[in-house]
Amino acid sequence: MATATITSKGQITIPKDIRDSLMLHNGDKVDFVVTDQGEVLLRPVTKRVDEIFGCLHRPGRKALSPAEMDATIRERMRQADR
Numbered sequence: 623m624a625t626a627t628i629t630s631k632g633q634i635t636i637p638k639d640i641r642d643s644l645m646l647h648n649g650d651k652v653d654f655v656v657t658d659q660g661e662v663l664l665r666p667v668t669k670r671v672d673e674i675f676g677c678l679h680r681p682g683r684k685a686l687s688p689a690e691m692d693a694t695i696r697e698r699m700r701q702a703d704r
Contacts, residue, residue, distance in 0.1 A: 624639055636652075637671050644664070651667040652664050
């Protein structure tokens, strides 16, 4: 188990083994999700381009605007939290 200490400003440093496991790097964003059981999940929000390259392309599918993409991503993340 990895442990972190909260600073007087409410900040924590994510332990290196956790950052490595989640492939987190400087500037990456994470979400904190509180479950019904009172546990907190740490979820990476950002991914590297090479991890997702080509996963959105589907022949015949119309292109989405960035705003439409953001809305779809938010909805899928809400569905994953259920």
